[in-house]
Amino acid sequence: MKKTLFLIILILLAGGRIALAYDIVVVKSGNEMPMELVVQAFSDKLVHLLPARGVKSIEPHRFREIDLSRTPLKSVVEQQIREYRPDLILALGRNALLAVRDIGEIPVIYLLVVAPEIITQDRENITGVKLEIPGKLQFDELSRLLPQVRRIGVIYNSEHSAMEIQEARRDRPDLQFVSLSAQSARGVPSLLEELHGKVDLIWLLPDLIVTNPQTLESYFLFSFKNKVPVLAFSEKYLKSGAAIVVTFDLEAMGEQAAAMAARILLGTPVSGVPPTEISRVKTIVNQTVSRKLQLTVTEERPQ
Amino acid sequence: MNRWRPFHRIRESFVAKISLTLISVVLVLAFLFDLMLIRLQQKAYEDENIKHGLSLVRLLAQSVRIAVFSENKQDFIMPVNSILGHDDVVEADIFNNEGAMLFSRKKQENSLAQILDNPEHLASIFKNIKEAGEMHWQTPNSFIFWWPVYFNTSPSSDESLYFEMDDEPPARELIGYAALVISKQSFSEGVRNILINTGFIVVCFLSVGIFMSFVVVRRMTRPLSNILQKVKENTGSAGVRDDLSLLSETYGGMIQELEQSFETIKELKDGLEVKVSERTRELSDRQTQLEKANLKLSETLAKLQEAQQQLVQSEKMAAMGQMVAGVAHEINNSVNFISGALPSVKRLLGDLKELLASYEELEQMPNGDDRGRDIAAIQALKNEIEFAEIFTTFEQLLANIDEGTTRTTRIIKDLKIFTRQGAEKFKQADIHSIIDSSIPFIDSKLLKGVEIRKEYGDIEPVTCLAGRISQVFLNIMQNAVQAMNGKGTLNIRTWQENGQVHISFIDTGCGIEKDLINRVFDPFFTTKEVGKGSGLGLGISYDIIKQHSGRINVTSKVGQGSVFEVILPLSPPIFPMTRES
Numbered sequence: 020m021k022k023t024l025f026l027i028i029l030i031l032l033a034g035g036r037i038a039l040a041y042d043i044v045v046v047k048s049g050n051e052m053p054m055e056l057v058v059q060a061f062s063d064k065l066v067h068l069l070p071a072r073g074v075k076s077i078e079p080h081r082f083r084e085i086d087l088s089r090t091p092l093k094s095v096v097e098q099q100i101r102e103y104r105p106d107l108i109l110a111l112g113r114n115a116l117l118a119v120r121d122i123g124e125i126p127v128i129y130l131l132v133v134a135p136e137i138i139t140q141d142r143e144n145i146t147g148v149k150l151e152i153p154g155k156l157q158f159d160e161l162s163r164l165l166p167q168v169r170r171i172g173v174i175y176n177s178e179h180s181a182m183e184i185q186e187a188r189r190d191r192p193d194l195q196f197v198s199l200s201a202q203s204a205r206g207v208p209s210l211l212e213e214l215h216g217k218v219d220l221i222w223l224l225p226d227l228i229v230t231n232p233q234t235l236e237s238y239f240l241f242s243f244k245n246k247v248p249v250l251a252f253s254e255k256y257l258k259s260g261a262a263i264v265v266t267f268d269l270e271a272m273g274e275q276a277a278a279m280a281a282r283i284l285l286g287t288p289v290s291g292v293p294p295t296e297i298s299r300v301k302t303i304v305n306q307t308v309s310r311k312l313q314l315t316v317t318e319e320r321p322q
Numbered sequence: 323m324n325r326w327r328p329f330h331r332i333r334e335s336f337v338a339k340i341s342l343t344l345i346s347v348v349l350v351l352a353f354l355f356d357l358m359l360i361r362l363q364q365k366a367y368e369d370e371n372i373k374h375g376l377s378l379v380r381l382l383a384q385s386v387r388i389a390v391f392s393e394n395k396q397d398f399i400m401p402v403n404s405i406l407g408h409d410d411v412v413e414a415d416i417f418n419n420e421g422a423m424l425f426s427r428k429k430q431e432n433s434l435a436q437i438l439d440n441p442e443h444l445a446s447i448f449k450n451i452k453e454a455g456e457m458h459w460q461t462p463n464s465f466i467f468w469w470p471v472y473f474n475t476s477p478s479s480d481e482s483l484y485f486e487m488d489d490e491p492p493a494r495e496l497i498g499y500a501a502l503v504i505s506k507q508s509f510s511e512g513v514r515n516i517l518i519n520t521g522f523i524v525v526c527f528l529s530v531g532i533f534m535s536f537v538v539v540r541r542m543t544r545p546l547s548n549i550l551q552k553v554k555e556n557t558g559s560a561g562v563r564d565d566l567s568l569l570s571e572t573y574g575g576m577i578q579e580l581e582q583s584f585e586t587i588k589e590l591k592d593g594l595e596v597k598v599s600e601r602t603r604e605l606s607d608r609q610t611q612l613e614k615a616n617l618k619l620s621e622t623l624a625k626l627q628e629a630q631q632q633l634v635q636s637e638k639m640a641a642m643g644q645m646v647a648g649v650a651h652e653i654n655n656s657v658n659f660i661s662g663a664l665p666s667v668k669r670l671l672g673d674l675k676e677l678l679a680s681y682e683e684l685e686q687m688p689n690g691d692d693r694g695r696d697i698a699a700i701q702a703l704k705n706e707i708e709f710a711e712i713f714t715t716f717e718q719l720l721a722n723i724d725e726g727t728t729r730t731t732r733i734i735k736d737l738k739i740f741t742r743q744g745a746e747k748f749k750q751a752d753i754h755s756i757i758d759s760s761i762p763f764i765d766s767k768l769l770k771g772v773e774i775r776k777e778y779g780d781i782e783p784v785t786c787l788a789g790r791i792s793q794v795f796l797n798i799m800q801n802a803v804q805a806m807n808g809k810g811t812l813n814i815r816t817w818q819e820n821g822q823v824h825i826s827f828i829d830t831g832c833g834i835e836k837d838l839i840n841r842v843f844d845p846f847f848t849t850k851e852v853g854k855g856s857g858l859g860l861g862i863s864y865d866i867i868k869q870h871s872g873r874i875n876v877t878s879k880v881g882q883g884s885v886f887e888v889i890l891p892l893s894p895p896i897f898p899m900t901r902e903s
């Protein structure tokens with residue numbers, strides 16, 4: 020009698036494992052980026068989308084981590100992944116994506132990678148969420164918070180970030196974009212002087228030539244001197260002096276990736292799940308700075 | 323005392339010498355100390371100025387870095403002006419990393435002109451700054467400070483645009499140099515102030531110090547001065563020499579004397595050892611002699627004890643004799659009353675017989691004229707024998723006889739108590755009656771001018787050998803009466819205290835000398851003439867009182883009198899029922 024019962028439980032367990040739990044390897048570029056938060060959001064969402072029915076508590080999805088700051092060799096990472104034989108790889112950051120891009124048939128989902136297309140180059144097993152923040156989303160938030168802003172000053176590099184200016188002009192014809200092209204960082208301070216009195220806001224672009232530690236000070240110096248707020252694209256700039264930051268929501272990104280992973284794990288080919296832009300942004304107003312710049316922020320979305 | 327000696331004595335006075343030496347040492351030290359202090363302060367002040375200058379030039383380098391980066395002349399104006407706002411800053415120059423001057427502003431003529439005109443010199447300066455991180459030097463009227471201008475370099479990855487990169491240290495790049503010229507005007511003023519202040523403080527301390535050391539030296543050398551004075555007095559007024567040489571001479575002499583003294587002590591010590599061994603031998607000889615003497619003494623003691631025993635016996639006999647004498651005298655007295663009365667009684671009886679015979683004659687005669695004549699004759703006889711007083715006299719004589727018999731009876735009764743002593747038993751007895759019955763035995767010749775006062779207190783009967791106790795009292799009273807030599811008062815006082823009866827005999831006699839008071843109880847101790855006292859009275863009394871577990875205390879003052887206090891327990895603790903043997 021007891022033996023039969025034990026056997027039934029064993030069979031159930033074995034059956035449950037085959038049918039419901041997935042092996043996922045998480046490859047992290049390092050610790051400095053807010054990886055934990057993304058991974059947490061990803062795994063929570065995945066469990067929600069693909070619940071391990073009945074025996075969930077005994078055998079949930081298995082997550083295994085490879086930290087590149089501890090295992091920096093690409094070959095070693097590939098070797099480990101082959102041993103694990105995972106159902107899916109989650110690559111966090113540029114270096115992680117570089118490490119797993121040649122893994123072959125195992126599906127890869129990337130997160131937190133700037134310009135991933137340069138790395139993936141049409142590999143069919145790789146998809147993910149792009150890090151870029153669409154200009155349109157930024158200006159929607161801006162209009163909501165500072166509806167009086169019309170003239171937007173921006174310094175760009177004609178080789179790298181001309182596209183962004185074009186798209187912005189196209190998306191928001193109601194705004195006036197005063198754009199100046201800089202050939203190098205050295206030119207930024209004097210170009211900023213030219214913007215004096217012509218703009219209501221400075222738009223910071225994610226372009227290393229015009230936005231870097233050498234030029235940042237000039238932007239914020241200009242901002243304080245002329246009482247013109249800076250709109251930035253990462254929380255990183257809040258403490259330097261940006262008045263408003265419209266940036267990605269790490270949790271939303273994790274959940275987005277989980278949704279893609281669920282579709283792939285349930286059988287959709289990777290090519291059928293194309294890379295996506297982020298769908299939700301997070302807006303933060305630096306209260307201290309906005310008070311100093313005498314801005315009247317109409318409303319802040321509750322976080 | 324002449325405190326401030328005439329000036330010409332200064333050279334001779336050692337006080338002055340010490341003071342002068344001390345003061346000159348203090349002066350030299352103070353001068354050196356002053357120099358050192360000024361040097362240190364100057365150095366500290368200079369360091370402070372250099373530090374200040376370096377922080378200023380660093381501030382300048384920091385604030386112009388955007389301007390240097392963008393090489394925009396306009397951007398230099400504000401930061402440079404704010405630095406030149408400092409009073410002593412007279413010039414600021416900014417160069418890019420290729421050595422080209424980007425900006426220069428000055429308040430005075432160009433102090434850096436020489437350097438700036440010499441590109442090679444300038445290049446070497448830049449090289450130095452690159453290596454050391456800063457550079458500074460001084461010219462006669464200014465400090466010159468250099469500081470490199472750094473700027474953060476571009477990040478390496480796109481990700482750093484979005485995230486803080488912890489592991490990459492913020493890289494920086496040398497983009498230029500900043501120079502600052504600071505005038506020495508207020509610095510020299512500061513140095514001058516330091517000189518003045520330090521000098522003033524040192525002078526103040528010095529004057530106080532000199533005064534104090536002079537006072538202290540005077541104080542401390544006062545005893546020495548006194549010695550010196552004495553030495554001078556002793557050696558006569560040859561003291562024209564100076565004090566110090568005199569002192570050293572005196573000390574030299576003293577040391578020599580001390581050495582001699584030690585020499586003598588050493589010799590004495592050596593002699594002493596010999597003497598000690600001699601003495602030790604002598605002492606051991608003495609000891610053997612003493613032991614022999616001791617043996618003899620103990621033999622003598624045994625003999626003496628024997629003699630004492632015999633004497634005690636003879637004392638008893640003597641006491642008995644004394645007592646018998648007393649008793650005889652008493653009885654004689656009492657008998658005198660009777661025998662004194664007898665002749666008068668006889669004479670009166672004769673008279674009465676004659677009178678009665680005359681009456682009988684008259685009865686037998688017939689009545690006649692003769693009868694009248696006879697009656698007249700009888701009348702005459704009555705007058706002759708004082709017939710009227712005859713019975714009164716008779717009664718008086720009978721009273722005398724009665725007194726004589728009573729006294730005799732009493733003496734006999736008392737004697738009974740006294741004689742029964744040998745076979746006596748411990749019995750409860752009234753101390754007062756024991757005292758009373760002892761008094762008659764005191765030598766009546768001595769008692770004549772003596773008053774006996776009794777102050778009897780309330781006491782309970784005492785368990786004792788009444789005869790022996792009576793002997794003690796008699797002895798004490800006899801001594802007291804003897805001491806008073808026929809004139810004085812003997813006070814007998816009794817009282818009870820803590821279960822003990824105190825009997826105190828207070829006389830106004832000659833008293834006992836202090837050193838003898840401890841010896842009065844010694845057997846054979848007496849101060850009386852040979853034949854009068856045996857010296858055993860108090861000794862025996864002491865034994866008797868001890869037998870009753872009591873004590874005798876003596877206090878006495880020569881010329882005033884003595885107090886003998888007998889203290890007896892109501893009953894002796896170990897109660898010997900019979901003490902026959």
Ligand SMILES: Nc1ncnc2c1ncn2[C@@H]1O[C@H](COP(=O)(O)OP(=O)(O)OP(=O)(O)O)[C@@H](O)[C@H]1O
Pocket residue numbers: 797801802803805829831832833834842843847848849850854855856857858859860861884
């Ligand atoms: N009351 C007193 N006043 C002065 N001296 C006293 C008195 N009683 C005793 N002494 C001294 O003490 C001595 C010793 O007395 P103790 O009675 O023993 O001997 P004694 O009277 O000399 O001789 P004894 O009693 O044998 O006849 C006496 O000689 C006398 O000097």
Ligand SMILES: [Mg+2]
Pocket residue numbers: 797800801855859860
């Ligand atoms: Mg006597």
